Amino acid sequence: MYSRLQSLVIENFRSIRGKVVIPLDAQVVLIHGSNGMGKTSILSALELGLTGRIGHLAEDGDGYRKYLTNFGSDSGNIELTLAKNISNNIGTGGRVKFSESAFAAEPLLEPDHARFFSERCFLPQSALGRLLEIYDDKGATTNSPLTLFVKELLGLDPLDALVDGLRPAFHIGRLRNLTPSYRRIEELKASLVSELEVTDEKIRHFEAEMTILKTSLTEEIAVILPGKTIDFDGVEARNELKNSVEISRDDHSALQKVHKQRSELRSAHENWSEIRDANTSEDLSNLESRAVSSTAAFLDWSNTQGKQLDLIIEEMKSTFPDILTSDHGPERSRAFAEERAYSELARCESLLRKAEDAENIVMKLNSTIERASAKLRELDENLRAGVSEVQAFAKSLAGVTPHISDDNCPVCDRSFAEMNQGSLAAHVAAKIGALTTEAGRLQAVAEERATEFQTLTTAERGLLSAEQERISQSEMEILRIQKTVMHRFWEKLKSMQPEMQKGAALMDQASAARALFRSVQKNNELASALISEIWELVDGVSDVSPSDRTDLDKALSNAMEMIEKRVAEVETSNAIKVSCLRSLTSYDDLATELTRAQGKAAKLSGQVERVDSALGKVTEIREDAKKVSNAANTVRSGIVKRVFSESLNTLWRDLFLRLAPSEQFVPAFKLPTDSKGNVEAILETLHRSGTVSGSPGAILSQGNLNTAALTLFLALHLSVPLKQPWLVLDDPVQSMDDVHITQMAALLRTLSKGMNRQIVVAVHERALFDYLTLELSPSFQGDSLITVEISKSFEGNTVVSAQTYGFEKDPAIAA
Template identity: 35%
Template sequence: MSARLTQVQISDFRSIRGKITVPLDAPVVLVHGPNGSGKTSLLSAIELGLTGAVSSLQRYDAAYAENLVHLDAQSGKASVIVSAEHDEIPTKPSELVVENGKIRGMPLLSELQSRFFSERSLLAQATLGRLLEIYEESDARKSTSPLTRFVNDLLGLDQLDALVDGLHASGDKRRLVKSLPLYGEVSDELADHDEKVNRLEEAVTTSKERLTESQAALEQALEPFGLKSVDQVGEDRSGLGDAEAERRRSVETNALRREIEAALSLWGRLEQQPGAEARSTAESELRAHQAELNAWATSKRAALEAALAAAASLYADLSPARSVGWSTSHAEAFRELSELLSKTEARLARDESARKELTDLRETLTKARAREARLDESLGALAANSGDLAQALSELAPLVDSEICPVCQRDFSETGPTSLRAHLATHIASLSQSASKLRSVADERQTVRNEITKHEQSLNRLQETVLVDDELTSLRNRRASLSDTVRQLKETEGAANEGDALAAAVAAASERLAKLRSDEESLIGVGRSVAGFAAQLGLKPPAESDDLGVVLEAYLAAADQSLETATRREQDRRKAEEALEQHSISLARLGVLESDLKSARADQKRVKDAVKSADDVRAEIRKLSDRAVEARTSVVRDVFNESLNKVWSNLFVRLAPEEPFLPAFELPDKGKGPVEAKLITRYRGDDRGGNPKAMLSAGNLNTAALTLFLSLHLSVKPLLPWLVIDDPVQSMDEIHIAQFAALLRTLSKQRGRQVIIAVHERPLFEYLSLELSPASPGDKLITVELSKDGRGHTICNPEPMMWDSSTVFRAEA
């Protein structure tokens, strides 16, 4: 089976409007048509059906699919169906649909075949002019040009490239961390361990310095106890003395000092007090005040108690005199009862006022009801002459146009000289006046009715406020009781104040007498306590002739001295204990830090050994990567120099035999990095020239690009033996075209390539049709002419040409 494209069906795709079917089952297919007829769209449709994309459009616009549907397509979508015969391609045609900027369907080729077709089998018109530039471009991410990637395919360097790419990450720590996170974690862990060890070393140094400082402070704190080292203190710290016994003694001494100070203060206060004469005077004053109080109780107390008892019966919360005093209890009773009396009188006054207002209101209500009755009679009299009759007669008046009554049909002229119309008008006026008076009386009656309602509401309200007879009698009796009790309280006010004054005088005299007696007893007690103070302080007892004040001051000074000594001893002990505690903490802290440092150094060494082992492996990997890159570079350089340049040069010379500058690739001779080819020209293969774009004419530059594409296609075993070229003869003269036709014939007849070419010029199309026409049995050529009808629909006119022996010219002998 031949590997050949057989047919493509296109519907509303790009500039192709409508549906066309183009046969492709021939070694050579020539497509011709004027500008805009759809030649490029036809080749783009073939690429879309095979690969699922249009690479020449995708290179410029990622959203190119939005512009693939013809603008006048009634269905709003485009479709492409491509058929082919190939051992590695499905026999079922591929159908792709473009709609709403999306491409749906499965292309005919695999991903690898699609890439080969786009790069090695298809030369779009837009690509031809930029082919050299495209092959020189490098991928910023992979740093390899399309040409270098082609050489990789050519030589089968995928495994070597995979090795180089796989080892690329190991050449730099940052790249290695991305591909091997565990290495980054271990490196970070080593940095953490280094930092931890440094931190612990500094902490150990600081801890040793603090231990030295605490040792010096401890030695200084032990000096008051006569100790030189920690060992002399003892585990129970007995070397610092019995702290508990010393604290008890300090507490006892402090209590003794307070007693001495109190005795000295008492002595100073009592030393100047009068003696027995003052006590006798105080006793006389007490007897005199007590007699006055008894006389008051005999003459005035009974009346005061009766008045307070009466007040208590009327006000239950009255404070008793025995608790607060006569004057306070009396004042409270007078205040509360006076307030109750005022409230009672005010309530009785309100009741009297309400009763009077109630009587007046009842009289007013009676008069209003009588007026209402008179108005009701007036309304009854006026009701007969209501305004309804006046209105009815007014409506009847327009019907009266003679003296005949329209109601009774009587001749009104018989009643007198007044006409019926005048009589009716006079009666209507009279009825209208009665209606107006009726409205006036009704309004007045409503006003009287509102007043009656208001008076009735006021009457009900006043009736609720008036006291019933029992309440009124009870309230009047309470007022009488309150008035009498208030009077009694006013009369006993002086007795209450006098009783409190006399009681206060008796209490004051009793207090003075008790104090004098207590002072005498205290002086005797001070004298007895001095001997006890001397015994507790371990001092000599005082003589009878000694001044007790001087003795107490001496004892107080001795107690202060003892307390000061105990306090200083306690401060020294506390300072020593704090120094011992700080020294112990410093020792423990140093031990913990040294243990942590030892453990941290062990962890640091473990992680450092692991990182070193990984770095050793990285070093070996870098060597392997460098050797792989060198091998790859050597192979690529040999292929560029010996294979590809040779094919390109041969093809270029065939199409442009007169051009002295031949395009070629130059590879760097040094360096370990990836090999990247550069385009140059050589003067007949010897002297180096500049870039082809600077050295070649436009026609030969186009020829260089075309022959580069063909050399790249011929340099490898073709996955797809197809060549699809769009208008390749731009800027070519007749010689180049003739050579190109011969080259196409060679590719088709000898190399077995299926060639599909689109051309614009009619003469060129006819020339190529003649040059590529069938030349042997079984050979075939298909010409396809594209055009547009009057409505803009695309017309496809395919013409197959088969081998015909009758048309062959033979030379006669």
């Protein structure tokens, strides 16, 4: 329990400039000052010392702290002191230091007690007009400030905690968020069910595949093991069946044997077809006679016409060692020799033409060189004779000309007038002109000489190149002889073309006849050997009687058909065995997978059953929790309704009627209950007859609205257990008439004297201040009153004038 407030020291806080001391150690403290003097600043300083914050400013954050310092001051502080410390756990004062950039508070009250003071013991002027709005908040419903207050008042926190704690039981999503393990077990079930479905699908797939394999195996085994009884369910029976269908060494040997027989028959058939197709109906002796006669005809030609070609080729070998002989064919060797002779002929002619052209060029260039050399000598003589003298004389005259001013010669000092040839200057100018013309002619001669020199140089270079193309007379003579010989060869070979073509034809006929004879002879020999081999192969495949050995082609065809059939039978049997063995292996694998899947499915089913059992238990617990929550909610709603009807509304009604006895409508709280049992407090007015009317804002006057707000605050203050004995009011009698003020003064006296409250009231009207000073002055032993008046000095500093009143016995009454 806290004791009475003793004093408040304020320095440079808001509108208070300088340092002031406010005495507070009395049952009632009245504070007066005109607007702007600092009444509200004193009450805000008191709130800061108690709670460390200014409640109505802190709603928007802590930004207000930088503006707490009085304008023009660097820093300020507040110190609050209690009269005495009754409890060991409670301090004796609170301190706050502040500036524009810093704020440090050591409030007197702990956070819970500080909140209680701000909500139940301190009514700032800014909150009075909004009090009804705060408690008439339509949006907060079950969490409205009034409902929360009643919960606190009645100690409903355990029931609230029970209801709030069990709320997730009504909504599965909340339960999942609150209990991650429940979400995990749901996910586990979904995972198990999904995995079980996949496993069941695998089992159905394995069973279908095994059924297909059973059908195919039954059909295949019926072919290779007729009458065999099959037991697919037993592992030993399947292993025995595998041994029965496994391909043995005899099966491989039989397959190799029939493949070998087929290969040999195919090879013999191909060879026999080639020999049979190659044989002609002509007799071998006739072929031999034809080969002999055609060979003799070619030899006769070779000894006559062919001899001439051999002689020419032999003669050309000295020039062309690689020339073809007649053994390569008469026409071919003739054409080759003709081509080589013509090529050599063309080469000789080309060399001779180049040599003759070079000789002509040499003669022409020599003539050009002689003429150019003579011309150069002539031009050199002309140039040597006059160029140097003419140029020097012209330069000398040009140098003298500037010194000629009359007819006297500047060289010999004689008068040119004696010559009767005009003036000396004109004569010298004419002479210089003549010399200049001669110099121009000599320059032209020099240019002509340069041209002739260029011609000479070009001719000499051409002569050097032409000399390289010239050959000697002996070489030219050899080329002329070679040309004549090659021309003779070429002409001769060209004329021999028809005869050589005839020889080539004879040679080809002889070669073809001999080749045909040798081919037929060889085929006859091969046929004899092949026939016996074929009959041997046919006997190995089928039994042919000696009387049937007349048609070899037919016997061979029958044997090939028979061996193809045997190969197909052996390959089919082996293929079926391989297929059976593969199918049995697949069947074993599927059986293993099926057994494994069935075991997994059984395990998953057991897990799903256990998870379902756990979830069922959770559902039972949820239902029990719902029942408990609903019961707690019902109890809580009943308590709240009863308190609102019997306690808070009754107290508010009594206070309101005490201050406004003539008002016909009384404010009250209505507590409708929703379908879930939740309570929502709303404001209404009741006529004194008991008829329900509208909201206070629609029925009451402004003065009575203030009275309703003030009495609501006092009802809320008086409804709770006494934690703090302080009641601080900032100008609480706004818009009140004299009757209301009189009743308010009496109420304050009752609160102070009868309910042991320390009351701090600030007013701005002087008449009201004087009236309250009189009405609240001490009337009994132990009563006390302090009045505080706030003003400003000429310099603007805050001035506090305090006066303390104690009980004084009236001597007149006592007498």
